[in-house]
Amino acid sequence: MDIVPFVSSQSALVRAMEERHSVRQYLDRPLPEELIGQLRRAADAVNEECGTSIQLVVDEPRAFRGFRSRASAFQNVRNYFALIGPEFKQLDQLLGYAGEKLVLYCQSAGLNTCWVGASYKMVKEQYQIVLGQKLAAVIAVGYGADAGKPHQSISPEAAAPQYESAPTWFRNGVDAALLAPTALNRQKFRFKLLDDVDGVPQVKATTKRGPFTQMDLGIAQLHFEIGANAPFQWT
Numbered sequence: 001m002d003i004v005p006f007v008s009s010q011s012a013l014v015r016a017m018e019e020r021h022s023v024r025q026y027l028d029r030p031l032p033e034e035l036i037g038q039l040r041r042a043a044d045a046v047n048e049e050c051g052t053s054i055q056l057v058v059d060e061p062r063a064f065r066g067f068r069s070r071a072s073a074f075q076n077v078r079n080y081f082a083l084i085g086p087e088f089k090q091l092d093q094l095l096g097y098a099g100e101k102l103v104l105y106c107q108s109a110g111l112n113t114c115w116v117g118a119s120y121k122m123v124k125e126q127y128q129i130v131l132g133q134k135l136a137a138v139i140a141v142g143y144g145a146d147a148g149k150p151h152q153s154i155s156p157e158a159a160a161p162q163y164e165s166a167p168t169w170f171r172n173g174v175d176a177a178l179l180a181p182t183a184l185n186r187q188k189f190r191f192k193l194l195d196d197v198d199g200v201p202q203v204k205a206t207t208k209r210g211p212f213t214q215m216d217l218g219i220a221q222l223h224f225e226i227g228a229n230a231p232f233q234w235t
């Protein structure tokens with residue numbers, strides 16, 4: 001299966017990572033039925049792969065009508081992915097990894113997105129959360145009023161002290177991780193290249209404690225995998 005549903009070319013994936021920026025203001029333009037179908041199929045594929053229950057909510061403006069959404073300047077958000085999965089220790093990390101697949105799919109389909117951990121309201125009747133599951137965040141999706149702009153970033157050496165002396169695939173992975181969205185643009189993730197095991201390079205990804213840092217880590221790991229585009233193992 002493609003690492004991102006329906007996007008098989010490496011150059012298209014890299015372009016999606018480079019062109020993606022958070023967009024908080026959207027045009028008053030509904031998603032075409034066919035595209036809604038595609039987004040649902042993409043979510044199904046990601047859920048199947050990751051064991052999540054991410055659901056697309058269409059034409060539902062209430063989640064983004066509260067004080068918190070206005071304070072963060074969200075406008076015209078009517079569609080979003082509800083990031084739902086089984087309650088366990090690594091849920092945030094898993095949903096980060098899974099949700100970013102959908103973000104990159106949306107970007108390559110001409111849509112804009114924004115990860116939202118805090119600036120939204122729950123509208124429970126719009127999605128199904130069964131016992132033992134949790135909604136951890138949402139991703140706003142739609143036609144952006146603009147394309148957003150690149151974020152300020154820490155240096156590659158700050159994210160991976162071995163960066164200068166590391167092989168190209170590892171550096172490409174770190175570069176791609178630095179394009180990833182993180183809550184409050186905190187970029188707390190770190191990558192370390194370890195000794196090979198049975199000829200396979202090992203990479204350790206770590207982060208600090210704090211709200212959404214595990215979700216950020218999962219997002220950054222997906223970017224790293226796409227950027228590296230080479231065999232290695234997470235350890």
Ligand SMILES: Cc1cc2nc3c(=O)[nH]c(=O)nc-3n(C[C@H](O)[C@H](O)[C@H](O)COP(=O)(O)O)c2cc1C
Pocket residue numbers: 020021022023024072114115116117118119120137148149150151179180181182183184185212215216219
């Ligand atoms: C897990 C997560 C939660 C986020 N929560 C919010 C939020 O509640 N409100 C908001 O306005 N932006 C939120 N963001 C968007 C970040 O502010 C944004 O990704 C960051 O500033 C980097 O900018 P970029 O996405 O344009 O690269 C969140 C991002 C992530 C990854």
